[in-house]
Amino acid sequence: MSISENTRDILREIGLNAYEVDAYIVLLEGGQMTAMEISRETSVPYSKIYDVLNSLKQKGWVKSSESRPFKYYPVPPIEAIAYTKLRLEDKYQSWETAVSEELQPLYEKRELVERPDILLLRGQQAVLTKLDEVLTKATKEIMIAAPEFARAIVASADPLMIGLKKSVSVKLMVAGKAEDWIFLKKLPGVSELRARDHMFGGGVIADGKEAMLFLGEDKPSLVIWSNHVGLVGFAREYFQFLWDSSGKA
Secondary structure (H helix, E strand, O other): OOOOHHHHHHHHHHOOOHHHHHHHHHHHHHOOEOHHHHHHHOOOOHHHHHHHHHHHHHOOOEEEOOOOOOOEEEOOHHHHHHHHHHHHHHHHHHHHHHHHHHHHHHHHHOOOOOOOOEEEOOOHHHHHHHHHHHHHHOOOEEEEEEOHHHHHHHHOOHHHHHOOOOOOEEEEEEEOOHHHOHHHHHOOOEEEEEEEOOOOOEEEEEOOOEEEEEEOOOOOOEEEEEOOHHHHHHHHHHHHHHHHOOEEO
Protein backbone atom coordinates (compact mmCIF):
# COMPACT_ATOMS: atom_id res chain seq x y z
CA MET A 1 0.00 0.00 0.00
CA SER A 2 1.61 3.16 -1.25
CA ILE A 3 2.11 5.44 1.75
CA SER A 4 5.29 6.14 3.68
CA GLU A 5 6.07 4.59 7.04
CA ASN A 6 6.13 8.09 8.50
CA THR A 7 2.50 8.65 7.47
CA ARG A 8 1.56 5.27 8.93
CA ASP A 9 3.19 6.30 12.21
CA ILE A 10 1.22 9.55 12.19
CA LEU A 11 -2.07 7.71 11.63
CA ARG A 12 -1.22 5.42 14.55
CA GLU A 13 -0.43 8.44 16.74
CA ILE A 14 -3.80 9.91 15.75
CA GLY A 15 -5.47 6.78 17.13
CA LEU A 16 -5.87 4.29 14.28
CA ASN A 17 -4.54 0.77 14.85
CA ALA A 18 -2.63 -1.18 12.20
CA TYR A 19 -5.73 -2.92 10.82
CA GLU A 20 -7.62 0.39 10.63
CA VAL A 21 -4.74 2.05 8.78
CA ASP A 22 -4.65 -0.79 6.22
CA ALA A 23 -8.42 -0.70 5.70
CA TYR A 24 -8.52 3.08 5.27
CA ILE A 25 -5.65 3.11 2.77
CA VAL A 26 -7.28 0.32 0.73
CA LEU A 27 -10.49 2.37 0.59
CA LEU A 28 -8.57 5.45 -0.55
CA GLU A 29 -7.08 3.41 -3.37
CA GLY A 30 -10.15 1.34 -4.25
CA GLY A 31 -13.15 3.57 -3.55
CA GLN A 32 -16.39 1.88 -2.44
CA MET A 33 -15.84 -1.71 -1.32
CA THR A 34 -17.63 -4.41 0.64
CA ALA A 35 -16.24 -5.75 3.90
CA MET A 36 -15.21 -8.97 2.18
CA GLU A 37 -13.34 -7.04 -0.54
CA ILE A 38 -11.54 -4.94 2.06
CA SER A 39 -10.56 -8.05 4.02
CA ARG A 40 -9.28 -9.69 0.84
CA GLU A 41 -7.14 -6.65 -0.06
CA THR A 42 -5.66 -6.21 3.42
CA SER A 43 -4.17 -8.29 6.20
CA VAL A 44 -7.37 -7.91 8.23
CA PRO A 45 -9.03 -11.29 8.96
CA TYR A 46 -12.66 -11.46 7.87
CA SER A 47 -13.64 -12.33 11.46
CA LYS A 48 -12.40 -8.89 12.54
CA ILE A 49 -13.20 -6.75 9.52
CA TYR A 50 -16.59 -5.47 10.77
CA ASP A 51 -15.10 -4.46 14.13
CA VAL A 52 -12.36 -2.57 12.26
CA LEU A 53 -14.80 -0.81 9.93
CA ASN A 54 -17.23 0.11 12.71
CA SER A 55 -14.33 1.55 14.69
CA LEU A 56 -13.28 3.63 11.67
CA LYS A 57 -16.86 4.88 11.32
CA GLN A 58 -16.97 5.92 15.00
CA LYS A 59 -13.65 7.74 14.61
CA GLY A 60 -14.94 9.62 11.55
CA TRP A 61 -12.66 8.09 8.90
CA VAL A 62 -15.12 5.85 7.03
CA LYS A 63 -18.78 5.91 6.01
CA SER A 64 -21.04 3.19 4.57
CA SER A 65 -24.07 2.89 2.31
CA GLU A 66 -27.53 2.52 3.85
CA SER A 67 -28.62 -0.60 1.98
CA ARG A 68 -27.23 -4.13 1.79
CA PRO A 69 -24.77 -5.29 0.75
CA PHE A 70 -23.08 -2.52 2.73
CA LYS A 71 -20.36 -0.73 0.88
CA TYR A 72 -17.78 1.32 2.71
CA TYR A 73 -16.02 4.42 1.44
CA PRO A 74 -13.38 6.76 2.92
CA VAL A 75 -14.07 10.19 4.39
CA PRO A 76 -11.70 12.72 2.73
CA PRO A 77 -8.48 12.77 4.80
CA ILE A 78 -8.69 16.53 5.52
CA GLU A 79 -12.25 16.14 6.85
CA ALA A 80 -11.26 13.08 8.87
CA ILE A 81 -8.33 14.82 10.55
CA ALA A 82 -10.50 17.87 11.32
CA TYR A 83 -13.09 15.60 12.96
CA THR A 84 -10.32 13.88 14.92
CA LYS A 85 -9.04 17.26 16.12
CA LEU A 86 -12.49 18.20 17.42
CA ARG A 87 -12.82 14.81 19.11
CA LEU A 88 -9.45 15.21 20.84
CA GLU A 89 -10.29 18.77 21.90
CA ASP A 90 -13.48 17.45 23.52
CA LYS A 91 -11.44 14.77 25.26
CA TYR A 92 -8.94 17.38 26.45
CA GLN A 93 -11.77 19.42 27.96
CA SER A 94 -12.99 16.39 29.91
CA TRP A 95 -9.41 15.57 31.02
CA GLU A 96 -8.86 19.15 32.16
CA THR A 97 -12.14 19.16 34.07
CA ALA A 98 -11.33 15.90 35.86
CA VAL A 99 -7.82 17.05 36.75
CA SER A 100 -8.91 20.49 37.99
CA GLU A 101 -11.90 19.18 39.97
CA GLU A 102 -10.32 16.10 41.56
CA LEU A 103 -6.52 16.27 41.43
CA GLN A 104 -5.88 19.98 41.93
CA PRO A 105 -7.76 20.06 45.27
CA LEU A 106 -5.56 17.18 46.49
CA TYR A 107 -2.47 19.15 45.50
CA GLU A 108 -3.69 22.26 47.28
CA LYS A 109 -4.85 20.34 50.36
CA ARG A 110 -1.42 18.80 50.85
CA GLU A 111 0.20 22.21 50.36
CA LEU A 112 2.75 20.78 47.99
CA VAL A 113 5.43 23.30 47.03
CA GLU A 114 6.00 24.04 43.37
CA ARG A 115 9.68 24.53 42.62
CA PRO A 116 10.18 25.81 39.10
CA ASP A 117 13.53 27.36 38.32
CA ILE A 118 13.76 31.14 38.59
CA LEU A 119 17.16 32.77 38.34
CA LEU A 120 18.33 36.34 38.78
CA LEU A 121 21.17 36.93 36.33
CA ARG A 122 23.89 39.36 37.37
CA GLY A 123 26.55 40.68 35.03
CA GLN A 124 26.75 40.81 31.25
CA GLN A 125 28.63 37.52 30.93
CA ALA A 126 26.03 35.61 32.95
CA VAL A 127 23.27 37.12 30.79
CA LEU A 128 25.01 36.27 27.50
CA THR A 129 25.82 32.72 28.64
CA LYS A 130 22.20 32.05 29.58
CA LEU A 131 20.95 33.71 26.39
CA ASP A 132 23.21 31.47 24.31
CA GLU A 133 21.84 28.41 26.14
CA VAL A 134 18.22 29.47 25.58
CA LEU A 135 18.70 30.17 21.87
CA THR A 136 20.65 26.94 21.28
CA LYS A 137 17.95 24.76 22.85
CA ALA A 138 15.08 26.34 20.87
CA THR A 139 13.59 24.13 18.16
CA LYS A 140 10.48 25.98 16.92
CA GLU A 141 10.01 29.63 17.83
CA ILE A 142 11.85 32.49 19.46
CA MET A 143 10.14 35.75 20.41
CA ILE A 144 12.43 38.72 21.08
CA ALA A 145 11.28 42.07 22.46
CA ALA A 146 14.19 44.52 22.27
CA PRO A 147 13.96 47.92 24.04
CA GLU A 148 16.18 50.77 22.87
CA PHE A 149 18.84 50.08 25.50
CA ALA A 150 19.34 46.60 23.99
CA ARG A 151 20.28 47.85 20.52
CA ALA A 152 24.01 47.33 21.01
CA ILE A 153 23.52 43.84 22.45
CA VAL A 154 21.19 42.78 19.63
CA ALA A 155 23.51 44.28 17.03
CA SER A 156 26.27 41.97 18.23
CA ALA A 157 24.00 38.91 18.37
CA ASP A 158 25.19 37.40 15.08
CA PRO A 159 27.28 34.66 16.74
CA LEU A 160 24.33 33.61 18.90
CA MET A 161 21.80 33.72 16.04
CA ILE A 162 24.02 31.77 13.66
CA GLY A 163 23.78 28.80 16.01
CA LEU A 164 19.98 28.63 15.71
CA LYS A 165 18.44 25.46 14.32
CA LYS A 166 17.03 25.90 10.80
CA SER A 167 13.55 24.99 12.06
CA VAL A 168 13.44 28.02 14.38
CA SER A 169 11.39 31.06 13.39
CA VAL A 170 12.29 34.37 15.05
CA LYS A 171 9.76 37.11 15.77
CA LEU A 172 11.68 40.29 16.57
CA MET A 173 9.94 43.33 18.07
CA VAL A 174 11.89 46.54 18.74
CA ALA A 175 11.28 49.92 20.36
CA GLY A 176 11.97 53.27 18.74
CA LYS A 177 12.26 54.23 15.09
CA ALA A 178 11.99 51.30 12.71
CA GLU A 179 14.74 52.66 10.45
CA ASP A 180 17.22 52.48 13.36
CA TRP A 181 16.71 48.72 13.56
CA ILE A 182 16.38 47.80 9.89
CA PHE A 183 19.85 46.18 9.93
CA LEU A 184 18.39 43.36 12.06
CA LYS A 185 16.51 41.90 9.10
CA LYS A 186 19.75 40.26 8.01
CA LEU A 187 20.04 38.22 11.22
CA PRO A 188 19.56 34.46 10.66
CA GLY A 189 16.07 33.14 11.35
CA VAL A 190 14.29 36.50 11.57
CA SER A 191 10.92 35.88 9.90
CA GLU A 192 9.43 39.29 10.69
CA LEU A 193 10.52 42.57 12.29
CA ARG A 194 8.04 44.89 14.00
CA ALA A 195 8.51 48.21 15.81
CA ARG A 196 6.63 50.20 18.43
CA ASP A 197 7.22 53.62 20.00
CA HIS A 198 8.13 52.50 23.49
CA MET A 199 8.76 49.35 25.48
CA PHE A 200 9.34 48.99 29.22
CA GLY A 201 12.00 46.32 29.34
CA GLY A 202 12.08 43.38 26.97
CA GLY A 203 12.79 39.71 26.80
CA VAL A 204 13.34 36.46 24.96
CA ILE A 205 10.82 33.58 24.93
CA ALA A 206 11.87 30.20 23.52
CA ASP A 207 9.33 27.59 22.37
CA GLY A 208 6.89 28.84 25.01
CA LYS A 209 8.93 26.91 27.59
CA GLU A 210 11.42 29.38 29.05
CA ALA A 211 11.84 33.12 29.15
CA MET A 212 14.48 35.77 29.89
CA LEU A 213 13.00 39.08 31.01
CA PHE A 214 14.91 42.38 30.92
CA LEU A 215 13.29 45.01 33.13
CA GLY A 216 14.22 48.69 33.13
CA GLU A 217 13.88 52.03 31.32
CA ASP A 218 17.29 53.26 30.15
CA LYS A 219 19.21 50.12 31.10
CA PRO A 220 18.35 46.62 32.33
CA SER A 221 18.00 46.96 36.11
CA LEU A 222 16.87 43.35 36.51
CA VAL A 223 17.34 40.25 34.33
CA ILE A 224 15.32 37.14 35.15
CA TRP A 225 15.32 33.67 33.59
CA SER A 226 12.53 31.21 34.33
CA ASN A 227 10.80 28.07 33.08
CA HIS A 228 7.77 28.61 35.33
CA VAL A 229 4.77 27.60 33.21
CA GLY A 230 2.56 30.46 34.40
CA LEU A 231 5.24 33.12 34.09
CA VAL A 232 6.35 31.99 30.63
CA GLY A 233 2.73 31.73 29.47
CA PHE A 234 1.98 35.27 30.68
CA ALA A 235 5.14 36.60 29.01
CA ARG A 236 4.20 34.93 25.73
CA GLU A 237 0.64 36.31 25.79
CA TYR A 238 1.89 39.81 26.61
CA PHE A 239 4.45 39.65 23.81
CA GLN A 240 1.71 38.59 21.36
CA PHE A 241 -0.49 41.48 22.54
CA LEU A 242 2.33 43.97 21.89
CA TRP A 243 3.23 42.25 18.61
CA ASP A 244 -0.31 42.52 17.25
CA SER A 245 -0.37 46.28 17.99
CA SER A 246 3.09 47.00 16.48
CA GLY A 247 3.86 48.13 12.94
CA LYS A 248 5.90 46.19 10.41
CA ALA A 249 9.43 47.48 9.94
